[in-house]
Amino acid sequence: LGTYQSEVGRTSCFVCGGNLVTKRSGAVTFQECETKVQCSPGHYYNTSTHRCIRCPMGTFQGEFGQNYCVSCPGNTTTDFDGSTNIMQCKNRQCGGELGDF
Structure with a gap:
């Protein structure tokens, strides 16, 4: 627990870092690393600074306690x-919202 591996055939795993843990063994993405800090939606937990950081422009996060932001689709x-x-x-x-095309 506390590690993940996204590449098939590798024998070692990446450490989640920043005291993050995983819910289960066999995690395959960094997104499966869970924070102990419950950052608000619109923020992610930065494992280097150990702080909640606002998601940058071009990304969003709708859930509490995540360690990543989701990129906006397409252009x-x-x-x-x-x-x-x-x-x-x-x-x-055109400045229109997604879905208003």
Whole structure:
């Protein structure tokens, strides 16, 4: 627990770091590493600084206690950092919200 491996055939695992743990053995992504700090939606837990950081522009996080932000799909971005929902991702060219095309 506390490690993951995303590459098939590897014999060693990556450490989650920052005192993060995994719910189960056999974790395959960093996203399966869980934080002990419950950061608010729109934030992620930074394992280097041990702090909750706002998700940067172009990303969002809708859940509590995550260690990553989700990238906006395709050619979309957000107007601000700390976004909490995919609906805040907007088309870069026309400024319309995702789904309003």
